Amino acid sequence: MAIVARGQADRGPPRDRCGDPDLDDARDCRRDRRAVVLPRGVARRRQAVDHRRRVAGRRGADAARRAGDGEPAQGAHPDGRAVRRRERHLLHRDGGQPGHAADHRDRRHPRRDPRRAGHGHPGPARALVGRCRHRGPRGASRMTADDLVWILPLIPAVAALAMLAARGRATLVWLDLLASLGVLTLALVIAGEVPSRPIAAGPLRADSLAIPFLLLIGFLAVATSIYSNGWVRHEVAHGGMKASSLRYYHALVQAFIATMLVTVLADNLGILWTAMEGTTITSAVLVGFHGDRRGLEAAWKYIIVTTIGISFGLFGTILIYAAAAHAHGAISDAMSWSEINTIASRLDPGIVRIGFIFVMVGYGTKAGLAPMHMWLPDAHSQAPTPVSALLSGAS
Structure with a gap:
C-alpha cells in the first residue's frame, strides 16, 4: 500500500520573465500537478522529520520570547503558556483578571492551599485546617x-x-x-x-x-x-x-x-425618665380597661397623681445632669449613670442633695411610697388581675 503525497499542485501555471504563461513548459506544469506516489516507509520518515522540525521551531520561538527583556506575557499565564482546557471560563470569574486563571482553578480544589499551588504544579495536598472555604461578606459579625x-x-x-x-x-x-x-x-x-x-x-x-x-x-x-x-x-x-x-x-x-x-x-437619665412615663401610660390604660365608672375613676386618679410625681422626678433629673455636666465638662456624657458614678466625688453636694429629694419624691410616687400612695388601692382593685400582679412587681 502506498501513501499519496502532494506535490506543487497549489502553485500557479509557469510564467516567463514578462509574466505571461510559458506554453513551452506546459508539459512540466502538468507533470508537477500530478500526485506523487511514495512508498510507505519513505512517507512515514518524511512525516516524522516534519513533526520534529515543527516542535523544534515552537521551542525556539518560546525560548526567544522568554529571553526578550521587557516583553509582555503572551498567554493567560505569566510564563507565556497558552490557556489550558477548562480555564477560559475562569479568566473573568469572581472579578479575576487574565493571567490569574491558575489561582481560580486551584481555588476549586477543596484540599489544596491556593497560596502554595502553582500553575501546572499542584504541590503537596494539604488540608485547609481552621479555614472556611466559602467566607461570608466582609464586616459580618456574630451576635455577642x-x-x-x-x-x-x-x-x-x-x-x-x-x-x-x-x-x-x-x-x-x-x-x-x-x-x-x-x-x-x-x-x-x-x-x-x-x-x-x-x-x-x-x-x-x-x-x-x-x-x-x-x-x-x-x-x-x-x-x-x-x-x-x-x-x-x-x-x-x-x-x-x-x-x-x-x-x-x-x-x-x-x-x-x-x-x-x-x-x-x-x-441614661433621659431614657430612664421616658421609660418611667411609658410605664405610667400603658398601665393606666390597663387599669381602666374594663371601661366601667370605677375603673375609669381609678385610672384618672392614677394618671394625675403619678404625672405630678414624675414631674418632680424630671426636675430632680435636670439637677443631677447639671451637676454632672459642671464636674465632667462633657455635656454628652453627663446623662450616663456609669459616667456619673466615676465622677461622684467631684459633684456639687448641694445640687445633688436637692436633686435626690426631687427624684425620690417623683419616682416614689410612681412606686406608691407613702404619703403619695393614694392611687394604689383604687388602681389595684380595679385593674385586671394579671395587670395588678405586674403593677406589684413594678412597684
Missing part, C-alpha cells in the same frame, strides 16, 4: 452578649405589634406566652454573663443591680401569661371583656413589660 441587652426589651415590643394584627384567642395566648418565655430566657442568659463583666449596648446597660429586677420581671411575665389564659376565658364567658378587645389587652400587657425592661436597663 452585648446585643442581648437591646434584644431583651425588643421581644415584647415586637410581640405587642404582632398581637395588634393577630386574630383568634388561641393565637394571642401563644404569642403572649412565647414572648414572656423569651424575656425570661434572655434574662437568665444575661444573668449568667453579668458576673464576669457588665453588659452595655448604647444607652442600655445590665449590671449586678439590674439582674434581680430583670429576673423578677421575667418570672412575673411568664406567670401572668399562664394565668391570663384561664382568666381571659372566664372574663369573655361572663361578659367582663369583649372578645374583640383581647388583642388590645395582650398588646398593652407586652408594651408594659417592654417599658419596665427599658426602665431597669436604662443607663
Whole structure:
C-alpha cells in the first residue's frame, strides 16, 4: 500500500520573465500537478522529520520570547503558556483578571492551599485546617452578649405589634406566652454573663443591680401569661371583656413589660425618665380597661397623681445632669449613670442633695411610697388581675 503525497499542485501555471504563461513548459506544469506516489516507509520518515522540525521551531520561538527583556506575557499565564482546557471560563470569574486563571482553578480544589499551588504544579495536598472555604461578606459579625441587652426589651415590643394584627384567642395566648418565655430566657442568659463583666449596648446597660429586677420581671411575665389564659376565658364567658378587645389587652400587657425592661436597663437619665412615663401610660390604660365608672375613676386618679410625681422626678433629673455636666465638662456624657458614678466625688453636694429629694419624691410616687400612695388601692382593685400582679412587681 502506498501513501499519496502532494506535490506543487497549489502553485500557479509557469510564467516567463514578462509574466505571461510559458506554453513551452506546459508539459512540466502538468507533470508537477500530478500526485506523487511514495512508498510507505519513505512517507512515514518524511512525516516524522516534519513533526520534529515543527516542535523544534515552537521551542525556539518560546525560548526567544522568554529571553526578550521587557516583553509582555503572551498567554493567560505569566510564563507565556497558552490557556489550558477548562480555564477560559475562569479568566473573568469572581472579578479575576487574565493571567490569574491558575489561582481560580486551584481555588476549586477543596484540599489544596491556593497560596502554595502553582500553575501546572499542584504541590503537596494539604488540608485547609481552621479555614472556611466559602467566607461570608466582609464586616459580618456574630451576635455577642452585648446585643442581648437591646434584644431583651425588643421581644415584647415586637410581640405587642404582632398581637395588634393577630386574630383568634388561641393565637394571642401563644404569642403572649412565647414572648414572656423569651424575656425570661434572655434574662437568665444575661444573668449568667453579668458576673464576669457588665453588659452595655448604647444607652442600655445590665449590671449586678439590674439582674434581680430583670429576673423578677421575667418570672412575673411568664406567670401572668399562664394565668391570663384561664382568666381571659372566664372574663369573655361572663361578659367582663369583649372578645374583640383581647388583642388590645395582650398588646398593652407586652408594651408594659417592654417599658419596665427599658426602665431597669436604662443607663441614661433621659431614657430612664421616658421609660418611667411609658410605664405610667400603658398601665393606666390597663387599669381602666374594663371601661366601667370605677375603673375609669381609678385610672384618672392614677394618671394625675403619678404625672405630678414624675414631674418632680424630671426636675430632680435636670439637677443631677447639671451637676454632672459642671464636674465632667462633657455635656454628652453627663446623662450616663456609669459616667456619673466615676465622677461622684467631684459633684456639687448641694445640687445633688436637692436633686435626690426631687427624684425620690417623683419616682416614689410612681412606686406608691407613702404619703403619695393614694392611687394604689383604687388602681389595684380595679385593674385586671394579671395587670395588678405586674403593677406589684413594678412597684
